[in-house]
Amino acid sequence: MDKVEHIGIAVRNLKDAGSLYERLLGCKSYKKEVVESEQVITEFFKVGETKIELLEASSDKSAIASFIEKRGEGIHHIAFAVDNIVAEMERLKNEGFNLLNETPKRGADNKLVCFVHPKSANGVLIELCQEIKS
Numbered sequence: 399m400d401k402v403e404h405i406g407i408a409v410r411n412l413k414d415a416g417s418l419y420e421r422l423l424g425c426k427s428y429k430k431e432v433v434e435s436e437q438v439i440t441e442f443f444k445v446g447e448t449k450i451e452l453l454e455a456s457s458d459k460s461a462i463a464s465f466i467e468k469r470g471e472g473i474h475h476i477a478f479a480v481d482n483i484v485a486e487m488e489r490l491k492n493e494g495f496n497l498l499n500e501t502p503k504r505g506a507d508n509k510l511v512c513f514v515h516p517k518s519a520n521g522v523l524i525e526l527c528q529e530i531k532s
Contacts, residue, residue, distance in 0.1 A: 404448075408465050410471055419450065437463075440507075451506065478525070486526055511526060
């Protein structure tokens with residue numbers, strides 16, 4: 399793993415949360431994106447090398463809607479950048495981690511992603527991210 403790529407924060411209302419984070423971080427978001435496969439709408443902020451991803455459910459059936467219903471708004475996941483997501487997935491499987499998907503899938507911000515189940519990471523949902531090269 400190369401670095402923390404971003405921190406994902408589940409929110410009920412992206413407009414309100416975006417406004418709050420603009421004031422908090424002192425900057426505007428650089429991207430909003432709908433990720434149909436995850437049933438979320440995302441908004442990204444960047445402060446230095448750190449990115450914050452706000453996530454609002456676009457469906458009552460999304461993982462974000464379920465997360466907020468159970469735990470309320472807050473940190474949803476920590477994402478790590480990797481150079482080779484398939485190799486990193488294999489390494490983690492060999493180390494005994496439970497992956498939530500067998501193959502990488504397309505995520506937000508031009509990334510291939512895979513998630514590590516929180517039960518195998520001390521209660522923290524971990525996301526692996528690899529930049530999709532054009």
